[in-house]
Amino acid sequence: MANKIDAYIAANEARHFQEMFELLRIPSVSSQKTRQAETRRCAEWTAAHCRTIGLKAEVIDTQGHPVVLAEWLGKPGKPTILIYGHYDVQPEDPVKLWNSPPFEPTVKGCKLFARGAVDDKGQFFAHLKAIEAHLKTAGELPLNIKLILEGEEEIGSPSLPAFLERHQERLANNLLVISDSGMYKKGIPTITLGLRGISYFQLNLRSCKTDLHSGSFGGAAPNAGVAAGQIIAKLKDEKGKIQVPGFYDDVRPITAAEKASFDSLPFDEQAFMDEIGLKALVGEEGYSTLERMWVRPTLDVNGLLSGYTGEGAKTVIPAEAMIKVSMRLVPDQDPEKIRQAFEAYVRRITPQGVDLEVLYFQGSVAYVADPSHPAFKAAVEALEEGFNAKAAYTREGGSIPIVNDMTRRFGVSCLLLGLGLPDENAHAPNEYLDLDNWRAGVRTFAHFYGKLGELGAF
């Protein structure tokens, strides 16, 4: 069967690429109102495509962007997996840094360039093609499959918890499968065992009614730009420790087994720096780079605005400043507790005479998997067949906000089988998907469903 499926995948690849290009041409940017109709069109396209390959599928409205639900439930008695993905993408800005139009898929060698190519359209599309391969060669799937493809992942999945609540029974499953993460590096197929959570804020500062002449008032009037700098300087110390009181209280310590497993991965610090163009590595003292990115919490300024930023000089005291700041959270940190602690701390460190408004965008809990679940062994075997290489277990620093909610709600484990590469420019200009990985990914997923079917119950 596996051979027949592999042959089908190879024989139909050219058409599969054309279909994937159609999906990538739809600018489903969830954060932009002007793209609302396109985002819906993307949901409709995806549902229609699910029907073409033999699934039942519908587009269901939410408070925000619609959700695509698809299913094939023809194997009563066999387990059911729920595949989650997202059809929304990040904005394409800055467009002028793209070498080809972001919504015109462009192939160069083994790279397919387009916004969403890897995050996440290409990845969930690989599942659709693996499903198609089974349905078109065998007329059935080896187990039951449900798919939930949402349109708000890139904005923190605000409508999804309510959606899950409403459709909880219909979505019941034995295992969650997600391909929205990365491989450790090319040639090393990967299972991701953990994701960080997030807590995201915007701070608005105001120091006077309006901008002031810096000659007339400089030295006497508070400056919102300076206040922003002072606040930022107090968020972390020189050793990379976050200064918010209580921030580390619940952080789960790294286990010896985790440490050993990270240390067993090939990691060349210089090559890592070269790949992303860094002159130095920073971070919390006492931890390795992988530990800092995967299992330690962090704080970053994501955006900063104040004063005159146009051409030449302008002598002005800015009345306003804006800081976007987020923290990546690790297991056992509670986003709600972090929210309160952070807000209280920034209020305390805001200089006198400056008004502070705190906006909170999103919070999500970190996730860590238990690899002793039998599906993980099946996934390792499938990855090794699909990629013809030994699989690795890693963690990721990024977040998929709904994972924790879903695993708890359904009482299941989550398998993160990502096809991305660290240099694929997710969220940045020239995002691409490695087509060799994609090809191997489709094979892997098809084999994986087969192995899960053979496992019987789990």
Ligand code: BES
């Ligand atoms: N695909 C990513 C998640 C991801 C990133 C997994 C890096 C593994 C490594 C996802 O689409 C994403 O970008 N998530 C956001 C969530 C945020 C908007 C709440 C993130 O991590 O920034």
Ligand code: ZN
């Ligand atoms: Zn993303």
